[in-house]
Amino acid sequence: MSLFVILGLLVCIQAQGTIETPVFVLKGRDLLLKLHADPPEGFIYVDWKINKTVTLVRFDSSGKAAVTGRFELGENKFSVILKNLQEVDSGVYSAVAATSTEDKLVSEYKVTVQGPVSPVELTVDPVDSSSSESCDLHVTCRTHNSHISSTFRCVDRVCSQEGGERSEVTTSGASLQVYLLNTVIICNHSNQVHWTQDFDTTAYLCPSKPELPSVFLVKMVVFSVGLIIMVSAVITVHLVDFKKHQERNGGQTPHAALEESSHLKVTF
Structure with missing residues (x-):
């Protein structure tokens, strides 16, 4: 049939x-x-x-x-x-x-x-993160009369689109899209005969965290500080002992006092 x-x-x-x-x-x-x-x-x-x-x-x-x-x-x-x-x-x-x-x-x-579509503006705001290996990006793709928002998660500088709006049809019948191409976030506004774009790269969007010093470096710093303290203590002890020795010999240096003592013995 x-x-x-x-x-x-x-x-x-x-x-x-x-x-x-x-x-x-x-x-x-x-x-x-x-x-x-x-x-x-x-x-x-x-x-x-x-x-x-x-x-x-x-x-x-x-x-x-x-x-x-x-x-x-x-x-x-x-x-x-x-x-x-x-x-x-x-x-x-x-x-x-x-x-x-x-x-x-x-x-x-x-x-x-x-008619031609209107220009678009892409705004990317990093979200504070306690992790040094990942960060979230809040992305807004905007025209003069419409906008969509999406979220991107970046781990070790590799980003992916996690959620939010990816595309919508505007009041004029055009398509508004936000998506990731390799390391570039693209905001696209298009109809069947015309398109405009704005974009930003993800390479510098996530703030880099200061790297923690290695265990070997920490040990070297502690050892160096300890060595400096120990040497300083030895020098201080020797200086104090030297000063006391001077006071017992009437302000003469130990070398001068020794010479004077030897001279007296020869005279006698």
């Missing part, structure tokens, strides 16, 4: 003509419309219409047409160029070939005209 339904739909589609082709155009640009299929034998004219009601351009069977204003003839036969498209020009553009008995759809485009 379902096979017959599918075959019936295919027959209907072929009878109606070509399938609608979606096209997105940046505001202010031009668009070439051309036929997807040749007109049937014995056709009288080909009309380009918008929304299947309003005729924009009519070609006779030889391919001649009178176009004015924002329309130009294309290089291909029965093709037309729409100039300086605006949002109000969005709609369904179809080419219909008329014969003496019927009208045949030979081309159809669903045209959507979009």
Whole structure:
């Protein structure tokens, strides 16, 4: 049963003509419309219409047409160029070939005209962390009328997106996204025809913690301080002993007192 339904739909589609082709155009640009299929034998004219009601351009069977204003003839036969498209020009553009008995759809485009998206701003705020090996980053991706926030966790300078919003569709129909590409955090605002970005790298976003001294270095410092204290104590003891010895010998140095004592013994 379902096979017959599918075959019936295919027959209907072929009878109606070509399938609608979606096209997105940046505001202010031009668009070439051309036929997807040749007109049937014995056709009288080909009309380009918008929304299947309003005729924009009519070609006779030889391919001649009178176009004015924002329309130009294309290089291909029965093709037309729409100039300086605006949002109000969005709609369904179809080419219909008329014969003496019927009208045949030979081309159809669903045209959507979009303006450029607004710039974005990326803000990255590191969150205080007691760990020297990891940190969290609070990220905000903002346009003039919308914003999303997300959280990134960095461990040993390797970051990953942990939570929060990753993307959303703005009020204008554009997409706002924040994501990580290698070591770069990217804030992207885009539609089908235009995009803007702001970005920052994660290399310097996490504050580096001072490294703790090694055990060997601590031992060396303690040993050096102890050695200095011990040497200072020995020198102090010797200085005190030297001063006492001077006082007992009437202020003479030990060498002078020894010489005087030897001289007295020789005289005697």
